[in-house]
Amino acid sequence: MNKLDKIKLYCLDMDGTVYLENTLLDQALDTIAYLRKKAKIVFLTNNSSKSATSYIEKLHHLGIDITPDEIYTSGQATCEYLTQHYANKRVYLVGTKALEEEFISYNICLDDVHPDLVVLGYDTTLTYQKLVKLTTFLNEGKTYIATHPDINCPATPYYVPDIGSFISLIEKSTHRIPEIICGKPYTIMGETLMQRFHLNSDEIAMIGDRLSTDIAFANNNHFTSILVLSGETKITDYQNQNQVQADFVFDSIADLLNY
Ligand SMILES: [Mg+2]
Known part of the structure; x- marks a missing residue:
């Protein structure tokens, strides 16, 4: 039996897998339609x-038209992890307005004065004041959680700091590294994903272009891994x-049509 016959959920990376910057890859739409006929799909992003x-x-x-349950971000995985493991804890969140709203939608209590723990997100609105607050709470010994680990974010003409x-930077200042990181390639996002879709690991496949995040994520979570050479990784x-x-x-991904 083909390993893919068991798959009930295909997780798709986005940049480098279904599009490059703002251009859809060849036959991406056909492939998505094909995968939807065989299983559920979810776009996964750190x-x-x-x-x-x-x-x-x-x-x-x-x-590409998708329903809300066909997208899953590391921010959502972090919220679900906090809800399960740190219920009713007060969180100092370093993140964008969008991430703040995500946390509020999960009824997570945000507190920048007396938090129980800190969560670092990819904050494209980061300020020095936020950094000072964050490092202060870390120096006080608060639990430190990060949404994901990516060092850079794809951008044109050069990648930008993620x-x-x-x-x-925070480690240099405080000698602290996050105790918990939720997104790819780690297992927290894998566990919350399995819970969300009520599936076992052998029923999930991850399709992506990055070895260190997408494929390592699949392997760490015992999902089936599908590397595509349309993005960052060359053969x-x-x-x-x-x-x-x-x-x-x-x-x-178009090769899946003929597999
Ligand atoms: Mg990618």
Whole structure:
């Protein structure tokens, strides 16, 4: 039996997997339609600076119409983790307005004076004042959670600093690193995903272009991994390393149509 026959949920990375910047990849729409016939799909993103709604809009502009349950961000995974493990705790959140609204929608109590723990998101509105508050709470020994670990965010003409770069800056100052990181490649987002869809790990496949996040995420969570070579990873990059192995390697998601 083909390993993909069991799959009930296909998780799709976005940039490098279904589009490049603002251009849909060849046959992406056909492939998405095909996967939807076989299973459920969900677009998975580590980017916690944007809300699920803004991704629904972005995909709509590219011609992909999705329902709210077909998008899942590291911000949502963090909220679900907090709800389960830190219920009723007060959170100092370093994040965008969109992430704040996400936290509020989960009834998480935000508090920038006497929090129980701090959560660092990808804050594209970061200020020095927020950094000072964050480092103060960390120096006081509060629990430190980050939504995801990416060092850079794809942008034109150059990548821009993502949360991982902030984590390094904060570590230099406080000697603290997050105790918990929720997004890809870690297992928290995998666990919340399985709970959300009521599925076992062998019923989920992850399709993505980054070895260190997408494919490592699949492997860490025992999902089926599908590497596509349409984005960041070239075949030589894949062949020249042996830490992260994919179950399937395709030139692009369109190869699934013929598999
Ligand atoms: Mg990608």
